[in-house]
Amino acid sequence: EFSGLDRFLRDSFEEMDRRKTEALILDVRNNGGGDDDQGKLLFSYLIDKPFQYYSDLVVNSLSLDFAKYATGASQLPAENFQQGADGRYHLVGHPNWGLQQPTSPTFRGDVLVLMNGGSFSTTAEFLSQAHYHHRATFIGEESGGGYYGNTSGFMPILTLPHSKLRVVIPLVRYRVAVSGCKEPSHGVIPDREVRYTIEDVLAGRDKEMELALYLLSSRHNEIPPPSSMTQQEGIPRATPGPAF
Numbered sequence: 001e002f003s004g005l006d007r008f009l010r011d012s013f014e015e016m017d018r019r020k021t022e023a024l025i026l027d028v029r030n031n032g033g034g035d036d037d038q039g040k041l042l043f044s045y046l047i048d049k050p051f052q053y054y055s056d057l058v059v060n061s062l063s064l065d066f067a068k069y070a071t072g073a074s075q076l077p078a079e080n081f082q083q084g085a086d087g088r089y090h091l092v093g094h095p096n097w098g099l100q101q102p103t104s105p106t107f108r109g110d111v112l113v114l115m116n117g118g119s120f121s122t123t124a125e126f127l128s129q130a131h132y133h134h135r136a137t138f139i140g141e142e143s144g145g146g147y148y149g150n151t152s153g154f155m156p157i158l159t160l161p162h163s164k165l166r167v168v169i170p171l172v173r174y175r176v177a178v179s180g181c182k183e184p185s186h187g188v189i190p191d192r193e194v195r196y197t198i199e200d201v202l203a204g205r206d207k208e209m210e211l212a213l214y215l216l217s218s219r220h221n222e223i224p225p226p227s228s229m230t231q232q233e234g235i236p237r238a239t240p241g242p243a244f
Helices: 004-019 036-044 121-132 198-202 207-219
Strands: 023-027 054-059 110-115 137-140 149-152 157-159 166-168 172-176
Touching: 004 036, 023 207, 036 121, 110 121, 110 207, 121 137, 121 149, 121 172, 137 207
Parallel strands: 023 110, 110 137
Antiparallel strands: 054 172, 149 172, 157 166
8 A cells, every 4th residue: 555655656666667767866955854764765766686774773771761751752662672682772673674675666777866964864864875875976965964874763852850941862873774984974975066156046046956957968968068067156077076
C-alpha cells in the first residue's frame, strides 16, 4: 500500500523509466529532513544492489533520569532496542536497520543534486549515501547535516524546573554507513560550489539550477556556457571538488 511521498516516488521513477529519462535534478535545498525511511527509499531508486544505510542506531540508556521533566517521546520503546556487548542499546527495530534492497525501477542516468546549508537530518543522510556511492554530482553549498550522521530520533521536550525553559533533547545517535570522509566534522562538500552576490539575490537568480541545467546541456554539446556564469559571480569553472 503506497501513500504520500512513497506513491510520488514510485510514480515518478516509473514514469522516468517509461520515458527513458537520462538525467535527474534533485533539489533538496532547505530541506530540514523528515521520516528516516524516506531518505533511504529515495536512495534505493538510485542504486541497483543491496546496501547498508545505517551502520548503527544507538542510545546510552533506556532509563531517562530527566523523564519527570519531559513531555512527548519521554519513554523509549524498549521492545525496539537490543542491548549490545558495549552496554549500549541499539535500535534494531528501525526499518532502516540491516541490509536494504534496491527499489525497481532503478534510475541509471545522471543525477545532479542541489543542496545548501539548510539540508539537514534525513536529507543529509541521503546526501552522504549518494556521495559515498558516487551516485550524483553535488551543486551548491556544504550540507548542514554531518557526513557521518546526527543525533535525533526520539526527542523529548524538557521543561526545566526553575527557569521553565523548554529544551529538546535528541537521544539516538544515527551513524550512516559511509566512510572515507577526510573532514569528518563537515557535511557533504559540493562538487560545484555556488555563491551569491547581493545583486544575484535582488535579481531572484537561481544559480544552482542554472549551473545544473548548463552542466547537463554541455554534456550533450547543446549550448555554450552562458556569459553570466563566471568565476567572479561565484560559479566555478570545471574543477572537481574535494575527493573523499
